[in-house]
Amino acid sequence: MRIDTPLTRLLGTDLPIVQAGMSWASSGSALPLAVSRAGGLGVIAAGPMRLPDLERAIDEVEAGTDRPYAVNLPLYRKGVDEVIDLLCERRVPILIASQGGPKRYLPRFKDLGTTCLHVVAGEEHAAKAVAAGVDGLVVVGAEAGGHPPAALVSTLVMVRSVVRSAPGVPIVASGGFADGAGLAAALSLGADGAQFGTRFLASVESNLHPAYKEAVLAAGVGDTRTVGHQLGMIRLLANEFADRMGELERTGAELDLRRAVFAASTLRMAAFEGDVVRGKVEAGQSAGLVKEILPAAEIVGELVAEYAATLGRLPRVDQGPS
Known part of the structure; x- marks a missing residue:
């Protein structure tokens, strides 16, 4: 299965499907490895991980597949400089950074040949990231779980805004996508791929209670x-x-x-503890579209099948009589 876009050509993946880096859920190797094997981009969430655990996860992913994978790094986390040192030492192929400015990490990773995507939630931050030299953007809208944009602008509007302001930059749309129709919607907005977070929370490999x-x-x-x-x-x-x-x-x-x-x-x-009454159960609005727990590879397969079915349902333009 292949869906060719500027994003897949940048990342070296078969599919423009990115599994979001989700603390705890993908803070390990199982979920990222399964998604990368299936042709998408699996992402290790480094946010809550201790350095030995992060290095172990990288070892396990690299031992399990020769396909591309990424590490997501929230730049506000404690000990971020030590994490950057480790990721540079391991020459991770793709970095997705969030919650901070790209100038903090970009020169070192670019010198190593790492592909760098930066998470943004508006035109201003997108312009700064592009000017700094990032390879692509993850554009987050209000529907997203975790940290949506403060102004709560919908993904529909946010992605179109950034696509129009940053022509030629590979863009991953994020927030509200849970099925193949969502992937089709993301590409129709001008994005080059879609990020799926909440859908992969409900996967067999998700490291959640x-x-x-x-x-x-x-x-x-x-x-x-x-x-x-x-x-x-x-x-x-x-x-x-x-x-x-x-x-x-x-x-x-x-x-x-x-x-x-x-x-x-x-x-x-x-x-980790399963306290869904008093804990922070971070999830996006697309939770209402998720109805079963499946292996991650099956989720990827369903996304592609639904995407193809969606394209088949779209009406064609009738040119009328010539």
């Missing part, structure tokens, strides 16, 4: 919330924590109180 996966399956499209305004906003499934934060924000509680409540709940609580 079963309770987290079941919460994703049970969610509807209207069951996510955005909380943490002024604190690093996140999109997550509605639960006791989200309700508490939402109430504090609606009533104008002091920032210090909101910060304390926000910090008391963590993604680890939900992802």
Whole structure:
């Protein structure tokens, strides 16, 4: 199976399908390895990983496939400079950086020949990343789980905006995509690929507590919330924590109180310990489109089949009589 786009040519993948780097879910080798083997781009989420665990995951992916893979690095994480040193030492083929500026890492990785994508949520940050010399962009819209843009501009508008402002730059659209129709939509917007996060949360290889996966399956499209305004906003499934934060924000509680409540709940609580009531169950609005847990390779196969079916359903332009 091949779908040829500027993104697949840049990355060396068969398919313009990127598995999002999701803390805990892909903080290991199983999910990235399965996606890369299936022809997409598997992404190791370095965010919560200790250096020995990250290096082990890289070893396992490289031992399991000769296909491209990436490491996602949030630049705000503790010890980021040591992580950059490790990734340079290991000469990872693709880096996807987020939550910071590209000038911090770009020169070192470009000297090594690493392909560098940068996550952005608007024209201004996209322009700065392109000017700095990144190879491509991951453009995130409001529907995304984790960290959507603060202005909550939809993926539909955000991607078109960046595509128009950065012609010729390979772009991955992210936020709200869960099936092959979403992939077709991303490409129709002018993007060169789509990133799938929430869909791969509900995969066999996803390194999440079963309770987290079941919460994703049970969610509807209207069951996510955005909380943490002024604190690093996140999109997550509605639960006791989200309700508490939402109430504090609606009533104008002091920032210090909101910060304390926000910090008391963590993604680890939900992802590792299975506390989906008080933990941060980060997921996108596309959770409402996800109905079963499947092996990652089957998910990739379904995305391609649905993409082909979607193209077959689209009406052609009738040129009329000549």
